[in-house]
Every structure is written in C-alpha cells, then in structure tokens.
Amino acid sequence: MWSIGELAERAGVTVKTVRFYSDRGLLPEGTRSSGGHRRYGPDALDRLRLIRSLRALDLPVPDVGRILDEEDSLEDVVAGKLRQIGSRLAALRWQEAALQALQECAPAERAERLRLIGAVAAPPSTAPLARFWRRWLPPRLPVRLVSAIVDQAVPQLPEGPTPNQVLAFTRLHAFVTAPCSGTGQGQPAAHGPDGGRPAVLYDGLREAYGLAARQLLAQRSPQEGEALDCFVSAYARSRGTRDTPPFRHRLSGLLAADPRIDHYWDLTAELTGPSEPTPGATHDWLCSALDNQMSQLAG
Structure with missing residues (x-):
C-alpha cells in the first residue's frame, strides 16, 4: 500500500491533485494507516492515470465520475463533448x-x-x-x-x-x-x-x-x-x-x-x-x- 505522497510521485501529479480526486469519490482509498493516513493500492495508480486522461480531454469531473462508475459510456460522453466543441467552434468562426x-x-x-x-x-x-x-x-x-x-x-x-x-x-x-x-x-x-x-x-x-x-x-x-x-x-x-x-x-x-x-x-x-x-x-x-x-x- 502506498501513501498519498507515494501515489502522487508514481503518477507524476501533486498530492493536492490526489486529494482532490479522493475527496470527490473518484479515487477510493484502499485503507487507512494506524495514524489515519490514506493508503492506496496499485489499482489506484491505474485509475488515477485514467482520470488524468479523461480530464486531459477537458471532460468535467462529474462526467469522469459517471464513466468510472459505468453510469455513462465513454462513447456517449465523447459524442456529447464533440457536440459542445462543434458549437463553440461555430460561434468562434462566426x-x-x-x-x-x-x-x-x-x-x-x-x-x-x-x-x-x-x-x-x-x-x-x-x-x-x-x-x-x-x-x-x-x-x-x-x-x-x-x-x-x-x-x-x-x-x-x-x-x-x-x-x-x-x-x-x-x-x-x-x-x-x-x-x-x-x-x-x-x-x-x-x-x-x-x-x-x-x-x-x-x-x-x-x-x-x-x-x-x-x-x-x-x-x-x-x-x-x-x-x-x-x-x-x-x-x-x-x-x-x-x-x-x-x-x-x-x-x-x-x-x-x-x-x-x-x-x-x-x-x-x-x-x-x-x-x-x-x-x-x-x-x-x-x-x-x-x-x-x-x-x-x-x-
């Protein structure tokens, strides 16, 4: 099990980023240490990398959460995002x-x-x-x-x-x-x-x-x-x-x-x-x- 700092270092992000996604339920912690500190398993690293990839597409955090929880498919969310971008591009061209x-x-x-x-x-x-x-x-x-x-x-x-x-x-x-x-x-x-x-x-x-x-x-x-x-x-x-x-x-x-x-x-x-x-x-x-x-x- 890794501490929050170790997970952040392996993922190449800040501790603040890990805490942000944890607090919003996107990155469940594996357990807590005897001192009450968060501990994460290797699967958290894969999930964190997936979260970063989805966020790199400028997907809102709620959409990312629905994809991770399989409430919405990635295809549907991407299609919706493409429609939004198309509308913004049309406005910019105009x-x-x-x-x-x-x-x-x-x-x-x-x-x-x-x-x-x-x-x-x-x-x-x-x-x-x-x-x-x-x-x-x-x-x-x-x-x-x-x-x-x-x-x-x-x-x-x-x-x-x-x-x-x-x-x-x-x-x-x-x-x-x-x-x-x-x-x-x-x-x-x-x-x-x-x-x-x-x-x-x-x-x-x-x-x-x-x-x-x-x-x-x-x-x-x-x-x-x-x-x-x-x-x-x-x-x-x-x-x-x-x-x-x-x-x-x-x-x-x-x-x-x-x-x-x-x-x-x-x-x-x-x-x-x-x-x-x-x-x-x-x-x-x-x-x-x-x-x-x-x-x-x-x-």
Whole structure:
C-alpha cells in the first residue's frame, strides 16, 4: 500500500491533485494507516492515470465520475463533448467573420454594421426566419406542407462564414424582425379570399420550383416547357379551372402585380451562393418564362 505522497510521485501529479480526486469519490482509498493516513493500492495508480486522461480531454469531473462508475459510456460522453466543441467552434468562426466585417469596412459604415451584428447571437439562429415564413404563409395550410416550405425558404448557415455572409444574414435577420406596417402587407393575391385553394397551389409550386431550379443550374434562359406547365397548372388547379391561353394571360398580369420580397431572396442568395437557386430565383425564372410566352403569342 502506498501513501498519498507515494501515489502522487508514481503518477507524476501533486498530492493536492490526489486529494482532490479522493475527496470527490473518484479515487477510493484502499485503507487507512494506524495514524489515519490514506493508503492506496496499485489499482489506484491505474485509475488515477485514467482520470488524468479523461480530464486531459477537458471532460468535467462529474462526467469522469459517471464513466468510472459505468453510469455513462465513454462513447456517449465523447459524442456529447464533440457536440459542445462543434458549437463553440461555430460561434468562434462566426465571431471571427463578424470582426473581419467590422475591421474591413469604412469608418462611416462601422456603427451600422455593429448594430446589425450585435442584434444576433453567435452562432446565430434561423428561428426568426422560420417564424417570418409561418406568419407570411396563408392560414390553414397542412402542417407537413408548411414545414416543407419553411425548410426550403430558410437558408442553412455556412459552417465557415465569410464577412459578407455574416452581413447578409444580419441584414436578413433585420428584415424578418422589422415591425410589419399593417395586416396583409406584402401578401400575394393567392393568399386572399379569391386565391382558391392555397394548399393545392403551394404543393404544385414546390414541384415547379424544383423543375425550374434545374433550368437555372443549367443556365438556360426562361422558356416554355415542363417547369412552366407545372407552374401554371398549380395556379389553375388551385382555382378549379383549366390551363388555357386566356388563363395564362390573366395569370401573367396577376403575378406582375403581386407584392415582392426580393430583398429576402437577394440576401438569401448572398448567404447560400449560386449553387443553390432560391425559391425566389426560380419564381422569377418561371414568371419571365410566362411573360416571354405571352409576348410571343401577342406578336
């Protein structure tokens, strides 16, 4: 049996360290001497070395204790630690890019950028964007459809943002959290009482946007085809009518008069890059394809 000093010397730690782990129940003593001093057996050395290895990974003492007592597996604790580190790294990357955005701008812009950056956490949450879309969408849409639309409309944050991406997100955050000036402002006609069946419309639009995204990625100009037919069909079916040339003409005028939220989509494109066409970009492509078709028919 070793004294506390002998155990500390063999393990290469201080007596204070051994006493600390002993007092917290991580390193049970083998026995006590006649004078009341702690005594440890050889197994205590192995346990102490294991404790030091776990602590070297910055695992908290309670987690170390649960691993030693087999209440938690090492794999689960390590996985949890990795998630914590990932979150901290994401925050640091965001903060670094935010500081660069402040450092690189002209002095006259710094106060405004600081206001925008200071309004979001690091790393930021996309929850305000999701709330914006849930308010903007027409009422009584099926839950699964709302979730699908929100997932498509809310951009994913980049793992390593650039200063420009940080600014794009902070401006996006400011846009969606700004007070609304009146009920119904910015809503397209499809959201009104004469908009037909919005659930049918949005189901069809999701399909049409997917088809148009392929055209955008292929850098094709707005034109007739499957994507446009699907787009028009969604509006026709939602209104219980047929896709005819007169209907397409009316739809072209209706869409031209709809309020726009281009600012949202422009900022989203800055955040995600050109490899992921936004629903706003696909909608514009389809509207242009419809307008081009109407111009050709009129000519």
